[in-house]
Amino acid sequence: MADEVKLYRTWSSRFSLRIVWALHIKGIEYEAIFEDLSHKSPQLLQYNPVHKKVPVLVHKGKPICESLVILEYIDETWKETTPLLPQDPYEKAMARFWAKFVDDKLLPSVWSVFTEKGYEAKKEALVPAVQNLEIIEEQLKEKNFFGGESIGYVDLALGWIAYLLDVFEEVIDLKLFDAHKFPLLSGWMKNFCDAPAIKQHLPPRDKLVTRFQLFHEKFQTAN
Amino acid sequence: MADEVKLYRTWSSRFSLRIVWALHIKGIEYEAIFEDLSHKSPQLLQYNPVHKKVPVLVHKGKPICESLVILEYIDETWKETTPLLPQDPYEKAMARFWAKFVDDKLLPSVWSVFTEKGYEAKKEALVPAVQNLEIIEEQLKEKNFFGGESIGYVDLALGWIAYLLDVFEEVIDLKLFDAHKFPLLSGWMKNFCDAPAIKQHLPPRDKLVTRFQLFHEKFQTAN
Numbered sequence: 001m002a003d004e005v006k007l008y009r010t011w012s013s014r015f016s017l018r019i020v021w022a023l024h025i026k027g028i029e030y031e032a033i034f035e036d037l038s039h040k041s042p043q044l045l046q047y048n049p050v051h052k053k054v055p056v057l058v059h060k061g062k063p064i065c066e067s068l069v070i071l072e073y074i075d076e077t078w079k080e081t082t083p084l085l086p087q088d089p090y091e092k093a094m095a096r097f098w099a100k101f102v103d104d105k106l107l108p109s110v111w112s113v114f115t116e117k118g119y120e121a122k123k124e125a126l127v128p129a130v131q132n133l134e135i136i137e138e139q140l141k142e143k144n145f146f147g148g149e150s151i152g153y154v155d156l157a158l159g160w161i162a163y164l165l166d167v168f169e170e171v172i173d174l175k176l177f178d179a180h181k182f183p184l185l186s187g188w189m190k191n192f193c194d195a196p197a198i199k200q201h202l203p204p205r206d207k208l209v210t211r212f213q214l215f216h217e218k219f220q221t222a223n
Numbered sequence: 224m225a226d227e228v229k230l231y232r233t234w235s236s237r238f239s240l241r242i243v244w245a246l247h248i249k250g251i252e253y254e255a256i257f258e259d260l261s262h263k264s265p266q267l268l269q270y271n272p273v274h275k276k277v278p279v280l281v282h283k284g285k286p287i288c289e290s291l292v293i294l295e296y297i298d299e300t301w302k303e304t305t306p307l308l309p310q311d312p313y314e315k316a317m318a319r320f321w322a323k324f325v326d327d328k329l330l331p332s333v334w335s336v337f338t339e340k341g342y343e344a345k346k347e348a349l350v351p352a353v354q355n356l357e358i359i360e361e362q363l364k365e366k367n368f369f370g371g372e373s374i375g376y377v378d379l380a381l382g383w384i385a386y387l388l389d390v391f392e393e394v395i396d397l398k399l400f401d402a403h404k405f406p407l408l409s410g411w412m413k414n415f416c417d418a419p420a421i422k423q424h425l426p427p428r429d430k431l432v433t434r435f436q437l438f439h440e441k442f443q444t445a446n
Contacts, residue, residue, distance in 0.1 A: 050324060050358060062313055069319045076312040089299040090285055096292045101273060135273060 005030035008044050008056040010037060012203050012211055014160035015067040016055040021156055022074050024197040026081045068099055071153055084153045098139060098146065099157035106132040110161070113176060114168050114212075115219045122174055133182060140184035144191055151195055162189040163202050171212045228253035231267050231279040233260060235426050235434055237383035238290040239278040244379055245297050247420040249304045291322055294376055307376045321362060321369065322380035329355040333384070336399060337391050337435075338442045345397055356405060363407035367414055374418055378411075385412040386425050394435045
């Protein structure tokens with residue numbers, strides 16, 4: 001089928017999930033190809049020779065890589081349904097700025113709490129992570145979603161915190177996120193996870209806990 | 224003036240220069256405000272409270288930060304003159320992918336050759352930097368510019384290598400770039416620097432050498 005859409009993903013990749021959610025929000029039919037990253041398929045290596053990573057979206061035989069780039073491609077290609085980015089150039093620039101902030105600042109800072117060795121180092125890594133969460137909290141004033149009344153580009157970029165923060169907390173046994181301190185973000189997490197396109201496409205929590213427990217042990221024992 | 228354009232920059236910032244070049248390519252009048260990053264102005268801190276960095280473009284009183292985000296804003300706002308990004312969603316996705324590669328992979332790898340301490344460590348850091356340059360070389364086949372026949376988004380993102388690689392080489396006394404090994408990139412550098420909008424807005428080479436010599440000494444003597 002000439003117009004076919006394929007998505008190379010894993011079951012748990014937080015970058016792949018952005019694309020899964022976007023495709024379901026837009027109602028785009030696609031075939032999911034689940035990769036085992038310890039034995040990457042020849043197709044994945046052919047389609048993403050630079051990074052060799054998921055997600056890769058293949059549309060009409062042509063591959064697109066990098067989750068934020070894929071989201072913009074999806075929005076520009078399937079324009080007629082549920083826009084993900086605002087039309088106004090300034091609002092669009094703001095959405096791009098915040099999605100970039102999520103990837104460049106928030107995600108590495110939270111990840112470093114997860115990967116740091118020992119309680120003291122984790123507590124120290126928590127400071128910038130919480131500061132970055134505060135910056136995000138500030139952006140939600142008077143809005144249900146970062147995209148306004150419905151889920152958009154920034155919501156999809158930030159989606160991982162809605163289902164992963166509490167998995168991380170259980171695995172590392174440290175409070176990352178105080179709902180009282182982040183009432184807006186806390187409300188957003190609930191709204192986000194309750195949206196049908198998201199709810200039906202979240203990885204099982206118990207499988208995530210097991211997966212991140214293994215990861216965490218590896219980081220804690222690594223030299 | 225309600226429609227005024229201001230650019231907060233420094234004389235040498237490679238991210239600011241992307242915006243300077245784009246504004247001149249598009250023929251957009253603007254006021255440049257030169258920042259001293261050791262004494263940042265209250266305006267810069269107000270306009271970019273998250274990163275506190277240049278460049279910041281202020282258009283009609285509203286600030287936009289992050290150089291790649293600014294480039295897209297400029298292209299979408301001043302549509303009528305010299306497009307920087309392709310119109311086709313797939314070609315646009317490719318441009319975004321490569322600009323992101325420049326910032327996420329190429330730039331840090333080259334910078335790490337500059338910052339590593341001592342000859343052996345620098346030689347080691349050179350391996351991924353050269354691999355990344357090879358990946359970029361591959362993208363120039365059958366094209367004068369990454370944007371095709373004229374300078375576009377990826378060319379502006381990559382612009383720093385055209386005038387900085389050879390400054391770095393002089394400062395660290397190590398060959399980073401062999402023109403024979405990179406004939407296409409070498410040709411591109413010449414074409415890029417010869418374009419009037421670029422040529423007239425390159426920082427003076429001797430000032431760059433002095434600046435990066437100071438930087439380099441700092442890195443070589445840091446603990």
